[in-house]
Amino acid sequence: MTIRVLVVDDSGFFRRRVSEILAQDPLIEVIDTAADGREAINKAKMLRPDVITMDIEMPVMDGISAVREIMKDTPTPVLMFSSLTHEGARATLEALEAGAMDFLPKRFEDIARSKEEAILQLQQRVKAIARRRPRLASRPASAPPPRPVSPAPLRPGRTEAPxxxxxxxxxxxxxxxxxxxxxxxxxxxxxxxxxxxxxxxxxxxxxxxxxxxxxxxxxxxxxxxxxxxxxxxxxxxxxxxxxxxxxxxxxxxxxxxxxxxxxxxxxxxxxxxxxxxxxxxxxxxxxxxxxxxxxxxxxxxxxxxxxxxxxxxxxxxxxxxxxxxxxxxxxxxxxxxxxxxxxxxxxxxxxxxxxxxxxxxxxxxxx
CATH class of the missing domain: 3.40.50.180 (Methylesterase CheB, C-terminal domain)
Structure with missing residues (x-):
């Protein structure tokens, strides 16, 4: 059975690039693309993909907000694409808090030492997270009260057992x-x-x-x-x-x-x-x-x-x-x-x- 993927990014070039890489794997099928978070939410409800790849910065609705909404209504494994900057790191952690399962650098040359290895890594990540259907986002089991802090805690998308x-x-x-x-x-x-x-x-x-x-x-x-x-x-x-x-x-x-x-x-x-x-x-x-x-x-x-x-x-x-x-x-x-x-x-x-x-x-x- 093929893994059905929805590719979400505001860049048409990046959507095509990711789609072409994933389509090289016979076990992966790109069923559609979306150009912003709102469109991603609607297509996730309509198409029920097995995996969504999601950019963080997009018009209309950003990727973090989209992940939160998707996890409320149609929990789906999400692979985020992130820039390798301090701000990109903070945004990626927020995306994981929202329920995303994994992330990769948006520049494929940062993934691996060669183009072939980078392609294989992307395909492998999609296939790996496709095996795990996330549950609705929830907080971890009760823990001692944390020291005061401004950033919100990460909330796991599916790591708690029943x-x-x-x-x-x-x-x-x-x-x-x-x-x-x-x-x-x-x-x-x-x-x-x-x-x-x-x-x-x-x-x-x-x-x-x-x-x-x-x-x-x-x-x-x-x-x-x-x-x-x-x-x-x-x-x-x-x-x-x-x-x-x-x-x-x-x-x-x-x-x-x-x-x-x-x-x-x-x-x-x-x-x-x-x-x-x-x-x-x-x-x-x-x-x-x-x-x-x-x-x-x-x-x-x-x-x-x-x-x-x-x-x-x-x-x-x-x-x-x-x-x-x-x-x-x-x-x-x-x-x-x-x-x-x-x-x-x-x-x-x-x-x-x-x-x-x-x-x-x-x-x-x-x-």
């Missing part, structure tokens, strides 16, 4: 292990998933936290600031030389790699450009592998929603040292790729629904 399913799943039993680090890796669907998890951690969380989210370099500072305003813990974009402190989360900067140096208890972060041959910058595998060398088995590593298998090899190295590895379950993932890779390899000791992961972390590491 209430009954969540109620049936109890927290995993505490292992009794001693920990010194919490490490979380994620990709597609990660911004909302990270918010859901991190807002459940108390301000006095006893260990440092490192976060690896596949995201462009211009986005990570805005995303870290947004999380910092929502969470009881402190969140910052990681910098070279940062000393790891309890109750602080360090988000790997986009386009670079995050590693550790020193001894547990006094370790610092090293932020490096890394090898251009590595597919992901930042890479969950690289950060997890470095954590295994520095912290050994005193790590709880959590792999959340995302495409591909980044994190599997690093998680295996951590498990070989005695670390605990958890994965998000399939039902609550936007894309069950990275967690599935860890689970299928037999590395994960727990497969948990997103709404309880934060509470489970507190129970395991700070209970």
């Amino acid at each position: 209430a009954a399913a969540t109620e049936r799943r109890s927290l995993p039993r505490r292992s009794g292990k001693s920990y010194q680090l919490l490490a979380i890796g994620t990709s597609t669907g990660g911004p909302v998933a990270l918010q859901t998890v991190l807002t459940r951690l108390p301000a006095n969380f006893p260990h440092p936290i490192v976060l690896v989210q596949h995201m462009p370099g211009t986005f990570t500072s805005a995303f870290a600031a947004r999380l910092d305003g929502l969470c009881q813990i402190r969140v910052k974009e990681a910098e070279d030389g940062d000393a790891l402190r309890p109750g602080h989360a360090y988000l790997a900067p986009g386009g670079r790699q995050m590693l550790f140096e020193g001894r547990p208890g006094s370790a610092r972060l090293r932020i490096m450009d890394g090898n251009d041959k590595v597919n992901y910058k930042p890479s969950v595998d690289i950060t997890f592998a470095s954590a295994a060398k520095t912290y050994g088995g005193r790590v709880l590593a959590v792999v959340l929603t995302g495409m591909g298998a980044d994190g599997r090899d690093g998680a295996r190295l951590l498990k070989d040292q005695g670390a605990s590895i958890w994965a998000q379950d399939e039902d609550t993932c936007v894309v069950y790729g990275m967690p599935q890779a860890v689970a299928r390899a037999g590395i994960a000791t727990e497969s948990l629904p997103l709404p309880i992961i934060g509470e489970a972390i507190v129970n395991e590491m700070a209970g």
